[in-house]
Amino acid sequence: MKRRGGIMLASAVTVAASLASTAGAGSNAVASSQAINCNSKLKIAIVAPFTGGAGFLGNEQLSWAKYAVKTLSSKYGLKIKLVTGDTPVEQGPAIAQTIAQKFIADKTVVAVLGPSTSGNVAASSQAFFQAGLAHISPSATRTSLTKGASKEATSAFFRVVPGDYIQGPTDANFMIKQGAKNVVLFDFQEPYSQGLASAAETVLKAKGVTTTRQSVANTVTDFSSFVTKVPSSADFVFFPTQKPADAQNFAQQLLEQGKKAKVFGGDGSNDASAFKVPGSFVSNFAPDISGFAYNKSIIAGWQKDNPKDTLGSFGPPAYLSTQVALNAIKKACDAGKGQIKDRRDVVRNVKKIVVKNSILGGDFRFSTKSNDPLNAKFYIFQIQSNGSYKLVG
């Protein structure tokens, strides 16, 4: 009798776990080729995490995309409305599919900014491609989205920042330059961190650095046991999380256990308000844009609209993505004599866009070999004792 009770309890747990894991998935939408009048109000969608652990990233991108739409649309003779799709990283890629279907169904959406994260690009790119919607990400960096034998994204996907094929080696070479002999690399059982950790690990191993790999579920928040497994001799812990609060917690727990290794976060932990343990490192695809004189008026205008926000590194690429999208829409409108006959016309024009004196520095154009930016690179920052980020590489 008691054993039967036990089995009933086990069943209850199973039911509870199943209920928790259910997630919606949209059905495939069919693209339409109805013409869109360029004098009417067109929509650009931005797909990013506005809530959740990476909410800081999406909100920063949104503020810059809004500013770009506000200041640039009229220059191109366009009336644009920015619409948003929230993809909290905690909900995984399924939410990106649902949101993609929503924007695909809206025929006035002519381009998409994002998705912001690599997993969400992989989950939704096929649907966007079938609907002929250009999706231009300001932050999805996974290498396999645009390169390799089995590319995860389609030809309708573009990114204005370099991929992890540059970030991983850049980070690894920086650690080697700092004298690293022993590095522990983490991944979070999701594609972004797995790809980035592998890219860094390959370079470290090739240059004779001892490496250890640890894999943590994306839901783990107590890293005590993982920290315990970090050898005392480790110089760096490569921790490419998309949740800066986790990087902060991990760095604190390293100190708590008396480990001397420094935390090296990827672009996903680049948030000075959440990750602030001095001595740690982060990498990012954008430099400090205030170093370019021609950005002065843009930054001033954005700060006027967002007086409570500080200048970060996720926002400016969103400005550039918007600029590329607006340019491509304008070209499609010109070619269609005031009409976008098919949303694919926008896709076809994205690749041709050149932005002189781009906000990220220098002229921007796409590579002829892939839908990645030409000659882009990653930058490395170290967290100072006052919590500020200093460009060090």
Add this chain to the structure above:
Amino acid sequence: MDTFIQLTLNGLTLGSVYALIALGYSLVYGILKLLNFAHGDVFMVGTFIGFGALQLLGGTTNPVVPAWALLALITLAAMAGCAVLGVVIERFAYRPLRDAPRIAPLISALGVSFFIAYSMQLLFGSELRSYDMFSLSGGALYTDGFDIGNVRVPMIRIITILAAFVMMILLWLLVTRTRVGKAMRATSFDREAAAMMGIDIDKVIVFAFVLGSALAGAAGVLFALRIPTYATIGFLIGLKGFTAAVIGGIGSIPGAMAGGLVLGFAESYAQGYISTRWSDLLVFILLILFLVFRPQGILGKADIRKV
């Protein structure tokens, strides 16, 4: 050896929190024979109340009271808030179903769990919220403490473990040495007979929810001192608390304490010696093994019935 000591310390810290949560499951199950699956979400609300109280008291960078008072006040706030929440849950989700078939309150419990988690997410977003104890007293909670061999036992872990054990001892004294404790034990043993002896069953049930939920609130704060929290954290932590209660012997107070510690150690050693990737899987395999081979748990009594 250092690794073993550190993993033991990790397990003790985690197990103390699991034990406090397991006590809430056991208290309610002991009296109502109800699996309160919303208990993990009460824990989550406790972490949020603690966070809110911390902000009201100036946060960790500019606290308006001394550090010890800050920690005590946020813990008390979370305990009080969760106790009220526990009463509300009992009154509106469980009491109307008290005489319904056992599956009805179980489904109601799951519904309450999702309602609380997603309401909190709607109200406060799904951002990670950190108490940022690293900034309190110049990081003293992380740097002060004592050493066992080469392993540092920092103040923040000492506080977590001691506070949890003090609460467990107080609960044990309350249940075994007071009138209300005797009433709880009587109700747990035979609800109808207890009612006939003049015990107000409703009051005892409400008191069990108050106690269990207050302990969940305290567990929430002790957990969130070291680890960021978010709106849906309660489900998995709650399942682990439930697992601890089952391992210890659901309905048994010493069993819940033992189950919490066993689970904490099992999780920590599994992460340290077997695989960090599969530690949750191993934890729930442990649950299934107990349910199948020793359903009464470590300290629970076998259910012997007259046939």
